[in-house]
Amino acid sequence: MTVTRYHPVLVALHWLLAIMIGFQLGFGYFTIGKLANSDPAKLQPLSLHMGLGTAIIVLMAIRLITRYFTSHPDPSASQRQGVGRLRTPIHRLLYLVIFVTALSGWFTGFLIAHLYETPGNTLPADFAQYPSRVIHVWMALVLLLLIVLHICAAIKEMTMGDVQILGRVGFGKRKD
Numbered sequence: 523m524t525v526t527r528y529h530p531v532l533v534a535l536h537w538l539l540a541i542m543i544g545f546q547l548g549f550g551y552f553t554i555g556k557l558a559n560s561d562p563a564k565l566q567p568l569s570l571h572m573g574l575g576t577a578i579i580v581l582m583a584i585r586l587i588t589r590y591f592t593s594h595p596d597p598s599a600s601q602r603q604g605v606g607r608l609r610t611p612i613h614r615l616l617y618l619v620i621f622v623t624a625l626s627g628w629f630t631g632f633l634i635a636h637l638y639e640t641p642g643n644t645l646p647a648d649f650a651q652y653p654s655r656v657i658h659v660w661m662a663l664v665l666l667l668l669i670v671l672h673i674c675a676a677i678k679e680m681t682m683g684d685v686q687i688l689g690r691v692g693f694g695k696r697k698d
């Protein structure tokens with residue numbers, strides 16, 4: 523069945539996850555990344571970051587399962603030619619990078635979980651000793667760049683391709 527919009531569950535999850543992931547990036551760079559590991563106060567905002575990040579993993583899994591069982595819009599005419607052909611591979615890459623970022627963060631959280639058992643604990647001075655943390659930081663940067671690319675592609679499509687593109691991630695009738 524050809525549809526003009528994603529399933530409403532996917533639409534809701536697209537925007538909820540966009541807000542959550544945007545928050546994680548902003549909070550990660552401007553709050554967590556700015557606090558020294560020797561500061562015991564770092565553990566509290568980090569726990570909020572880890573809680574939200576874990577919710578992202580669960581919501582992304584629900585999104586992937588829903589996507590598998592529902593119909594979604596075909597590429598537009600401009601997405602079938604030139605640079606527009608990157609649409610499907612970039613969407614797949616977005617899924618992959620979100621999962622790798624969140625799971626590497628989760629694994630780092632698992633490695634430092636014991637620190638929360640005693641109040642006043644601090645993070646290890648050299649946090650880079652955890653390979654998962656290094657992966658997390660690099661993947662968060664790749665994710666940020668992909669999101670910028672994704673938004674630029676949406677704006678390009680809205681202005682000189684399929685002007686209705688945003689409707690695909692909006693609610694409403696799914697068939698013409």
Ligand code: HEM
Nearest residue numbers: 539540543544589609613616617669673676687688690691
């Ligand atoms: C953290 C921010 C965002 C993430 C991680 C994200 C991720 C994604 C992903 C993975 C898809 C593919 C959906 C699928 O096939 O299941 C998608 C579709 C889409 N997104 Fe986003 N998105 C974000 C923000 C935005 C914003 C701000 C806009 C609007 C400017 C936008 C516009 C769209 C549009 C129009 C589609 C449908 C594209 C198509 O079917 O060709 N997204 N998004």
Ligand code: HEM
Nearest residue numbers: 546547550551554555572575576623624627628630631662
């Ligand atoms: C898509 C989801 C996530 C995004 C976008 C994200 C993003 C970030 C960013 C931008 C940073 C700061 C990097 C820096 O210091 O330069 C960070 C640090 C961190 N995140 Fe995440 N994160 C996510 C999910 C998670 C999850 C699920 C966990 C654990 C359950 C987690 C645990 C951590 C840890 C332990 C740090 C290290 C703090 C530090 O280096 O000072 N993250 N994350």
